Structures are given as C-alpha cells and as structure tokens.
Amino acid sequence: MTDDLTQLxxxxxxxxxxxxxxxxxxxxxxxxxxxxxxxxxxxxxxxxTPELWEKQAEEADRRIRQGEAGPLTGIPLAVKDVLCVRxxxxxxxxxxxxxxxxxxxxxxxxxxFDAGAVMLGVTNCDEFAMGSSTxxxxxxxxxxxxxxERVPGGSSGGSAAAVAAGEAIVALxxxxxxxxxxxxxxxxxxxxxxTYGRVSRYGLIAFxxxxxxxxxxxxxxxxxxxxxxxxxGLDPLDSTSSDRxxxxxLNNYDRGVKGMRLGVPRxxxxxxxxxxxxxxxxxxxxxxxxxxxxxxxxxxxPHTDYGLAAYYIIAPAECSSNLxxxxxxxxxxxxVDAPNxxxxxxxxxxxxxxxxxxxxxxxxxxxxxxxYYDAYYLKAQKVRTLIKRDFDAAFKECDAIVSATSPTVAFxxxxxxxxxxSMYLCDVLTLGxxxxxxxxxxxxxxxxxxxxxxxxxLAPQWGENVALRVARAYxxxxxxxxxxxxxx
Amino acid sequence: MxxxxxxxxxxxxxxxxTKSKMFCGCGIAPLNAPPNTYTxxxxxxxxxxxxxxxxxxxxxxLKTALALNCEIPRHTKFxxxxxxxxxxxxxxQISQYDLPMSINGFLEVGGHKVRIxxxxxxxxxxKLIHAGDKLHKAWESYVDLNxxxxxxxxxxxxxxxxxxxxxxxxxxxxxxxxRTVGASEADMEKGQLRAEPNISIRRRGAIEFGVKTELKxxxxxxxxxxxxxxxxxxxxxxxxxxxxxxxETRGWSEQEERTFPQRSKEFAEDYRYFPEPDLPPLELxxxxxxxxxxxxxxxxxVRRARLLNDLPAGQVAVIAADRELADLYESAVAKGAPTVAxxxxxxxxxxxxGKLPSPENLAELMKLLQGGAITRDSxxxxxxxxxxxGRTPAEIVAEHGYRQVSDxxxxxxxxxxxxxxxxxxxxxxxxxxxxxxxxxxxxxRKRVPHANPKVxxxxxLKLLA
Numbered sequence: 001m002t003d004d005l006t007q008l009x010x011x012x013x014x015x016x017x018x019x020x021x022x023x024x025x026x027x028x029x030x031x032x033x034x035x036x037x038x039x040x041x042x043x044x045x046x047x048x049t050p051e052l053w054e055k056q057a058e059e060a061d062r063r064i065r066q067g068e069a070g071p072l073t074g075i076p077l078a079v080k081d082v083l084c085v086r087x088x089x090x091x092x093x094x095x096x097x098x099x100x101x102x103x104x105x106x107x108x109x110x111x112x113f114d115a116g117a118v119m120l121g122v123t124n125c126d127e128f129a130m131g132s133s134t135x136x137x138x139x140x141x142x143x144x145x146x147x148x149e150r151v152p153g154g155s156s157g158g159s160a161a162a163v164a165a166g167e168a169i170v171a172l173x174x175x176x177x178x179x180x181x182x183x184x185x186x187x188x189x190x191x192x193x194x195t196y197g198r199v200s201r202y203g204l205i206a207f208x209x210x211x212x213x214x215x216x217x218x219x220x221x222x223x224x225x226x227x228x229x230x231x232x233g234l235d236p237l238d239s240t241s242s243d244r245x246x247x248x249x250l251n252n253y254d255r256g257v258k259g260m261r262l263g264v265p266r267x268x269x270x271x272x273x274x275x276x277x278x279x280x281x282x283x284x285x286x287x288x289x290x291x292x293x294x295x296x297x298x299x300x301x302p303h304t305d306y307g308l309a310a311y312y313i314i315a316p317a318e319c320s321s322n323l324x325x326x327x328x329x330x331x332x333x334x335x336v337d338a339p340n341x342x343x344x345x346x347x348x349x350x351x352x353x354x355x356x357x358x359x360x361x362x363x364x365x366x367x368x369x370x371x372y373y374d375a376y377y378l379k380a381q382k383v384r385t386l387i388k389r390d391f392d393a394a395f396k397e398c399d400a401i402v403s404a405t406s407p408t409v410a411f412x413x414x415x416x417x418x419x420x421x422s423m424y425l426c427d428v429l430t431l432g433x434x435x436x437x438x439x440x441x442x443x444x445x446x447x448x449x450x451x452x453x454x455x456x457x458l459a460p461q462w463g464e465n466v467a468l469r470v471a472r473a474y475x476x477x478x479x480x481x482x483x484x485x486x487x488x
Numbered sequence: 489m490x491x492x493x494x495x496x497x498x499x500x501x502x503x504x505x506t507k508s509k510m511f512c513g514c515g516i517a518p519l520n521a522p523p524n525t526y527t528x529x530x531x532x533x534x535x536x537x538x539x540x541x542x543x544x545x546x547x548x549x550l551k552t553a554l555a556l557n558c559e560i561p562r563h564t565k566f567x568x569x570x571x572x573x574x575x576x577x578x579x580x581q582i583s584q585y586d587l588p589m590s591i592n593g594f595l596e597v598g599g600h601k602v603r604i605x606x607x608x609x610x611x612x613x614x615k616l617i618h619a620g621d622k623l624h625k626a627w628e629s630y631v632d633l634n635x636x637x638x639x640x641x642x643x644x645x646x647x648x649x650x651x652x653x654x655x656x657x658x659x660x661x662x663x664x665x666x667r668t669v670g671a672s673e674a675d676m677e678k679g680q681l682r683a684e685p686n687i688s689i690r691r692r693g694a695i696e697f698g699v700k701t702e703l704k705x706x707x708x709x710x711x712x713x714x715x716x717x718x719x720x721x722x723x724x725x726x727x728x729x730x731x732x733x734x735x736e737t738r739g740w741s742e743q744e745e746r747t748f749p750q751r752s753k754e755f756a757e758d759y760r761y762f763p764e765p766d767l768p769p770l771e772l773x774x775x776x777x778x779x780x781x782x783x784x785x786x787x788x789x790v791r792r793a794r795l796l797n798d799l800p801a802g803q804v805a806v807i808a809a810d811r812e813l814a815d816l817y818e819s820a821v822a823k824g825a826p827t828v829a830x831x832x833x834x835x836x837x838x839x840x841x842g843k844l845p846s847p848e849n850l851a852e853l854m855k856l857l858q859g860g861a862i863t864r865d866s867x868x869x870x871x872x873x874x875x876x877x878g879r880t881p882a883e884i885v886a887e888h889g890y891r892q893v894s895d896x897x898x899x900x901x902x903x904x905x906x907x908x909x910x911x912x913x914x915x916x917x918x919x920x921x922x923x924x925x926x927x928x929x930x931x932x933r934k935r936v937p938h939a940n941p942k943v944x945x946x947x948x949l950k951l952l953a
Contacts (some may be wrong), residue, residue: 208764239539
C-alpha cells in the first residue's frame with residue numbers, strides 16, 4: 001500500500017490529499033520508507049531534511065484541513081545540491097563547500113515551498129554541475145535505478161534517479177548544457193530546461209551564469225508543467241529574469257499536435273555516435289507524432305559541429321570566474337595553516353576541487369587570458385550567435401524541434417571517466433538549447449536494450465508551452481508513461 | 489626654471505551619495521561601524537547570489553557625466569575584473585571595461601579645459617586590517633567587508649595637467665562640481681573622493697611621454713599637492729642621474745612626506761575582463777538622460793561667471809565653491825538683499841560657522857543692517873538666534889530691543905552725561921589723546937547698548953570740540 005503512494009502524480013496525490021484519503025504526513029512516510037529501502041542502492045540523495053519535511057508536511061496538512069491547499073501542497077520534493085536552502089547544507093557536490101549552510105533560500109525553491117512542496121532532501125550531482133554522469137560528485141556515484149551498474153546521467157543525476165526510483169514525486173535540477181534533459185532521458189523521466197530567464201537563478205550556485213537554468217523532473221509532462229509554472233516569473237533579485245508571467249508556460253499546452261510542424265535537424269538525427277536503438281526509438285516517436293497529426297519536416301542547424309567547442313570555451317570561462325569566490329576565507333573548506341594567502345588559496349582549492357572542476361577552471365582561465373581572449377572567448381561568443389541564428393532560421397520552418405535527448409542510453413559506471421572528451425559528447429544534442437537560451441524538454445520514448453530513451457523537444461524562446469504541448473501529445477499518443485523503477 | 493615638463497593625468501574614485509550599495513540592499517556603513525555589520529549574502533559573495541544595479545548610483549554617475557560634458561553612449565555594460573584578494577569576496581570586481589557609462593568630456597579648471605576620458609561605475613572592495621607587529625609570525629589579517637560593494641564612480645582625465653597646482657585645482661573643482669550636482673559629498677577625509685595622479689616628466693618640447701608612476705594613499709588636497717611635488721622632484725633626480733623611472737604604483741606616506749614603491753607594473757595582473765553575465769547590458773533611457781540634463785543646477789563655472797558681475801573675485805571664490813552658499817547668496821539677493829554686503833556677511837559669518845539661514849531671513853537681516861536699524865554686533869546675535877530658532881530677524885530685534893538708537897536728541901543727553909561722568913577722559917581727549925575717545929564710547933555703549941556707534945561718536949566729537 002505505502003509503495004503505491006510513491007507512484008503518484010501530483011494530480012493524483014492532490015486528489016487523495018483533498019479527499020482526506022491520505023495525509024501529507026502519509027505521503028512523506030511512504031517516500032521515506034521507500035528511500036530507506038532503496039537509496040542505499042540508488043544513492044540519489046546526499047542528505048535528508050527531516051526537520052523540513054516534518055514542519056512542511058504538518059503545515060500542508062493544516063492547510064488542507066482549512067481548505068487552503070496550494071497546487072503543490074504536500075508534494076514530496078527533492079532538491080539538487082546546487083540550490084541554496086536556508087540552514088540546509090548545500091555543497092554543489094564539492095568538498096570545498098562541505099559544511100556550508102546558506103543563510104538564505106533561493107527563489108525557485110522558495111516559490112515551491114510557498115506552493116506547499118515538502119522537501120525530502122538534497123540530491124547528488126556532478127561537482128559544481130560539471131559532468132554528464134554524476135560520477136564527478138565528490139561524495140559517491142549515483143546509480144541508474146533501471147540498472148545499478150550504469151550511470152543516471154548528469155549533472156542532475158541524483159534528482160533524475162530519485163524521481164525514477166519513486167523516491168520523490170518531483171525534483172529540481174539545473175541545466176547548463178543538458179544537465180536536466182540528459183539524466184531525465186537516461187532515467188526514463190520527464191525533465192525540462194526553461195528559456196534562459198524564465199526561472200530566477202537566485203540561490204543557484206553558479207556554474208556558467210549565461211547558460212544555467214533551474215528546471216523540474218517529474219514522471220509526467222503535467223507535473224513538470226505545473227512545477228515549472230510555479231517557480232517561473234520575474235524575481236527582483238535576478239536581473240536576467242524575465243517579467244513574463246509564469247503561467248504562460250501552460251498556455252494551450254494540452255491542445256495536441258494536430259497541424260503542428262515539427263522539425264528534425266539532420267545534424268541531430270544523424271549525430272556521430274548515435275546508437276541504433278536510440279535512433280529506432282526516435283523513428284518510432286516521429287511515427288507516433290505524425291499519426292497524432294503533426295507534420296514532420298527536415299530542418300538544418302548547420303553550426304552544430306561548432307557548438308560543443310564554443311560551449312566548452314564559454315562554460316569554463318564563466319566557471320573560472322564564478323568559482324573564484326571559493327577561496328577559504330569566508331566559508332567552506334579552509335587550509336588555514338598555509339604560510340601566506342596565495343598558498344592558502346592554492347592548498348584550499350587543490351584539496352577542495354576535484355579533477356574535472358580544476359580542469360575547467362584552468363581551461364576557462366586560459367580562454368580569458370590576455371592575448372587569448374579574442375581567439376577563444378570572443379570567437380566562441382560569435383559561434384554562439386551563429387547557433388542562435390541557426391535556431392531562428394529553423395523555427396521559421398517549424399514550430400518545434402524534435403530529436404533524441406542523448407545519443408546513447410545510460411552507460412556503465414566508469415566507462416567514460418578516463419576520457420573527458422567522450423563525456424563531453426553526451427551533451428552534443430542538448431547544449432545548443434543552452435547556447436541559444438531556448439526551452440527544451442525530454443520525455444521518455446521507449447527503451448533500447450531495456451534502457452530508457454528520451455525524446456527532446458526544443459521550442460523558440462519563451463515557447464515552453466509549445467515544447468510542453470508536443471511532449472504531452474506524444475506522451476498521450478504513445479501511451480508511454482514514465483514508470484517507477486522497481487530497482488531491486 | 490627647469491627644462492622638465494610635468495605631465496599629470498588623474499584617476500579619481502568618488503563614492504556617489506546613495507542609501508544602499510552598488511548591487512545589494514545593504515546600507516552604507518558610517519566610518520565607525522563595527523566590522524562586517526553592513527553586509528548581506530550578496531556583498532559577502534555567498535554561493536548563489538546575484539547582483540542588481542542600484543539606480544541611484546547610475547543616476548549620480550549620469551549627472552556627474554553630464555556636468556562634465558561627457559557623451560552618454562547608447563549601450564553600456566558591466567564587466568568582471570578578475571583577481572583574487574581577501575578583500576574581494578567574489579574573486580572579481582564588477583566594473584566597466586570597454587563600454588563605460590560615459591566618455592569624452594571636459595572640466596574647466598582655471599580657464600582651461602582638462603579633458604575627461606571616461607566616467608564609469610564600479611563597486612568598492614572591503615578592507616584588510618592587519619594585526620600584530622613586524623614579526624612575520626605574529627601577523628594576522630582581518631577582513632572587514634562593510635565597504636565591499638559600495639558604489640564608486642571612476643573619473644579618468646587625459647594627461648592634461650601640467651603642475652601640482654593644476655592637479656590640486658582640478659581635484660578641488662571636481663569636488664565642487666560633484667557637490668553642486670548632488671552626486672557626492674566628495675569628502676576626501678572620509679574617503680568619498682580618492683585622487684590617484686599618474687605622473688611623468690619629459691624634456692620641455694618633447695613629444696613622447698615619459699615613464700609614469702601612479703600615486704595612492706592620498707587623503708587630502710594638501711597631500712595631493714605635496715605628493716606630486718615630491719614625486720616630480722624624485723623623477724627629475726632619477727633622470728638627471730642617468731637612471732630610468734620605473735613604471736609602478738607608489739604610495740604616499742604622510743608621516744615621512746615621501747612616496748615609496750608599492751607594486752611594480754612589470755608583473756601586471758591579467759584581469760581577464762569579460763562581460764558580467766549576471767547583468768544584462770544597460771540601454772539607458774534617453775528621455776531619462778534628458779530629464780537629468782534639464783534638472784542639473786547651474787554648474788560652478790557658469791555661476792562663477794555670473795557672480796563676477798556683482799562681486800569682487802575674492803568673494804566669488806569662496807561663495808561659488810560651495811553650492812549651498814551660492815544658492816543662499818543668489819536667493820537672498822533675489823529677495824532684495826544688497827549684493828556686496830550680503831556676500832561679505834556670507835563670507836565672514838556664514839561660511840566659517842556653517843550655520844545656514846533661510847534666504848528670506850538673511851535678506852531681512854541684511855535690510856535691517858543696511859537701513860541702520862541694528863548694529864553689526866546685534867546683527868550677529870540676531871543671525872545666530874534666527875538660524876537656531878527659525879524665527880525672523882524682525883521678531884528677534886523687537887523682542888530683545890536690539891533696535892539701534894540713532895536719534896540725535898535722544899543720544900545727546902546720554903553723550904553729555906558720559907562727558908560729565910568721565911572728566912579725566914574728556915580732558916585727555918581735549919589735550920590731544922585720541923585714544924581717550926574709546927573709554928567714552930565704552931561708557932556710552934554701557935548706558936545704551938544699541939546706540940548707533942557712528943552717530944554717538946559724532947556727537948561726542950561735537951561736544952568735546
């Protein structure tokens with residue numbers, strides 16, 4: 001019985017809560033029990049927040065009794081370790097922030113709390129969100145709930161795995177080059193990265209400021225849509241947040257795809273290294289969408305090949321600056337026994353940062369250095385402009401773009417850790433959306449060799465409702481629902 | 489006298505008058521605030537925080553730029569200047585690099601134009617406090633981030649200044665201008681205005697600039713002047729002894745009255761500037777800029793020219809240098825106060841005490857003085873009381889009976905009584921001792937404090953003749 005409560009969608013859970021069949025406390029208990037049973041295998045969570053869930057569940061039950069329930073009242077939520085929550089240790093998966101408890105709660109999380117969500121804990125991720133497998137976490141690797149020998153994807157692997165394993169109904173992740181969509185695909189759940197500026201980044205420990213966005217994981221498109229709408233909208237604390245109303249992401253998103261033109265970029269469809277099983281699942285998805293009334297058209301994103309290179313200049317450049325604050329002076333790890341301040345910086349950062357973070361800080365520092373700036377950073381920005389134009393041109397011919405989210409299904413743990421470049425290639429189909437600032441969603445579209453495949457839908461800027469509409473129509477027509485992995 | 493020409497450019501950092509910091513809601517700490525009490529997660533550089541531009545700082549910068557005749561480009565943006573230091577919480581300073589808020593202006597100083605290269609906005613750093621003595625092991629350093637994130641305008645001139653005098657006058661004129669437009673209190677002692685001269689010398693007639701040094705730690709106009717004189721002299725000696733000036737930053741030591749090397753530019757830091765991704769580029773509203781331009785008060789140079797029509801240069805120098813004094817003068821005169829006498833009053837009574845009367849009350853006071861209704865001594869009492877209580881001079885004069893006695897028949901009786909009561913002084917005066925008149929006048933003032941001194945004096949002279 002209790003396990004049934006961990007399979008619910010937001011809508012079902014809300015109905016049961018309002019009917020009084022279950023309480024928010026029951027919902028929490030069911031999830032905590034499942035976590036106790038499964039998370040030692042999956043390792044989605046880094047730490048739990050019992051004080052919060054007790055308080056929030058109690059408050060949820062009070063609100064339900066008084067008929068004041070909000071859209072997320074009582075819904076168990078998992079939060080990626082890069083989103084600050086007041087008083088809850090938040091470390092970006094890094095040793096350098098070990099013990100750091102933010103004195104404030106970030107905007108997106110705060111809005112979900114206001115809507116009634118109940119936080120269960122903090123989920124694992126690649127250190128500072130740098131990675132595609134969650135193996136770069138300084139704590140431990142998270143496992144894919146569908147095959148514990150495989151990665152869940154990353155960097156938001158903990159959040160994706162938690163939702164896939166029934167250890168939370170919704171979870172928050174962040175997506176800088178695909179860090180929500182790719183793990184969603186690999187774990188067989190829905191994951192959405194909004195338009196840059198849709199969700200406030202206040203409280204998100206920055207990796208690459210011009211690319212980072214916060215977004216939801218859920219087991220159905222409706223849940224992702226409602227969660228996204230609740231955290232969207234202007235935040236006076238984030239100057240890059242848009243004043244567009246959050247609710248517009250829901251505009252007409254349940255109208256189906258009949259008459260819509262869906263573009264398939266040939267550069268994505270035939271991307272290097274795409275697995276035949278993934279391609280077959282995408283072909284099947286395109287067939288289903290066509291049957292549902294969409295027109296499938298060929299489009300081109302000619303600068304795709306340069307996207308990866310531009311991304312791996314811009315993201316490290318910004319991270320090299322964003323991570324400069326971790327100097328051991330004010331918070332986190334501090335090697336105070338150094339003979340001077342420079343040595344203290346070096347010891348703290350050498351000890352506190354993992355290999356991949358150090359690699360990107362060095363790459364970025366180099367790319368911004370005097371004499372190299374024009375050749376690297378400036379050129380990468382020009383490529384970024386070309387990639388935006390590619391999308392602008394493509395969206396003249398279609399309403400949304402569809403492709404695989406990841407060229408591969410979940411890969412075995414350890415299979416790419418020795419080869420950073422092969423790991424970087426995991427993001428080849430997703431990072432274009434970040435460079436262009438576009439909304440994108442990944443929905444489950446069947447399996448290959450028994451492992452989940454994700455269908456990515458990219459929409460024009462501020463077109464979350466378009467992406468959600470295609471994803472929802474596909475979900476409905478395919479009758480493929482994200483399932484909860486039984487794990488063991 | 490010398491065949492060296494001095495070339496000086498000035499970098500001036502000014503703290504605009506704002507209620508809060510450049511990128512967060514923290515207030516501006518007073519000088520004596522306990523360390524780290526004016527801070528929040530944003531200016532402490534906590535993980536996850538973002539900057540938000542302070543509009544009041546932008547407004548102050550634009551007003552300054554407009555008053556300095558600068559162009560305001562359509563696009564401006566903020567950049568990150570990356571370097572690590574414990575007083576810089578984020579590991580970068582948000583500043584402006586290649587698209588500053590304003591460019592290409594000028595400031596008129598002593599009749600010639602000093603070109604302004606740029607005026608831009610940035611944030612201040614925190615402060616390090618070093619504890620312990622010179623023993624290396626005893627050193628401890630503390631970080632106070634009260635100042636971290638305080639807004640700063642950086643005003644950069646072209647190398648158009650040719651002497652320590654000109655450099656000091658430039659800085660003083662800048663202070664007057666900043667106060668006039670209300671952009672900053674620009675108090676050097678409080679660190680609200682920090683002048684950093686770049687100094688080089690070259691043979692008279694040479695076209696190439698010499699190697700420059702930059703001076704820091706200058707806390708007053710006097711120090712600015714002396715530091716430049718010292719540095720020019722030092723460079724001259726270096727060059728004349730056949731050595732080369734090293735390009736470096738030098739500090740000014742107030743105690744030792746000398747400059748000393750602080751940081752060599754040979755190992756120049758690479759600041760890795762790049763556009764601040766957390767702040768979208770600023771597209772300044774042209775209508776707002778025009779509104780600010782229209783709202784600018786008369787600039788000191790304009791006002792100075794106007795005051796010179798009525799007043800001698802000495803008075804103008806004092807009055808035009810202070811917006812409040814100049815406003816007071818012009819308003820009082822507009823209400824009928826006499827020009828020179830009012831200016832005198834402002835220079836001698838108002839400027840030294842800093843007690844500002846309302847223009848109405850000053851005009852009334854000046855009319856009472858001019859009409860002979862009260863004495864100058866009474867005038868001072870009336871002025872002070874009027875400033876303190878806000879009451880009008882006429883009311884105060886009536887209440888205290890300050891009205892001056894100028895009636896000759898009234899005073900004649902008193903004068904006769906004074907001569908009768910002081911036979912020795914009267915005799916001395918008649919015998920040619922002119923100073924004896926002072927004793928007689930003193931006695932007269934004792935009897936009638938508000939006697940018109942001129943009338944009384946004449947009466948005594950007449951009676952003693």
